[in-house]
Amino acid sequence: MATHPHAPYAHAVMAALGDLHDPANSWTAYDSDNGEVMLMETVIRLDDDKTRQTGWTGGLFLFWSQVRGWEWAYETDDGRNSDPEPLITGPLVTDPAHIVRATHTLLSAHGHKQLPATGRERSHTGPVTLTPALKNATTSSDSYDPDLDRETAHELAAYAVAPGTTGSAPE
Secondary structure (H helix, E strand, C coil), X not given: CCCCCCHHHHHHHHHHHHHXXXXXXXXXEEEECCCCCEEEEEEEEECHHHHHHCCCCCCEEEEEECCCEEEEEEECCXXXXXXXXXXXXXXXXXXXXXXHHHHHHHHCXXXXXXXXXXXXXXXXXXXXXXXXXXXXXXXXXXXXXXXXXXXXXHHHHCCCCCCCCCCCCCC
């Protein structure tokens, strides 16, 4: 996951979700489906035991991309996913605490009817430095436009750990 430009952000969201998500069935991707635009995606499967305890019969998923932001879907009886629905509105790079709050709403009785929740970006202090992967994602060439605007790249960079440090970016 570390080579994907959005991996630190995805990791911060998964860490904030804690045992609400299933790490073995959660992932990030940075792929092109049309040969031009690279799409950053995160798929987080919520823990099946927790979803069943709240009345869902199939799995629940959270999805993020730099195009659509945060969405959720449920697993249908035939093993496919429902059409994604908005999980949260607000900035593309929403504070992980707001994602957790929206997930708790989703897991509450009839909570899906209360979505989308409203989110905000995390307040961060000090300068942020783009990782090499984020720099590459903001670079255009003669054959394609950049995959990511610089503002979103800076929001994602706030979740990257500075070289030579350990842990996560400050909350």
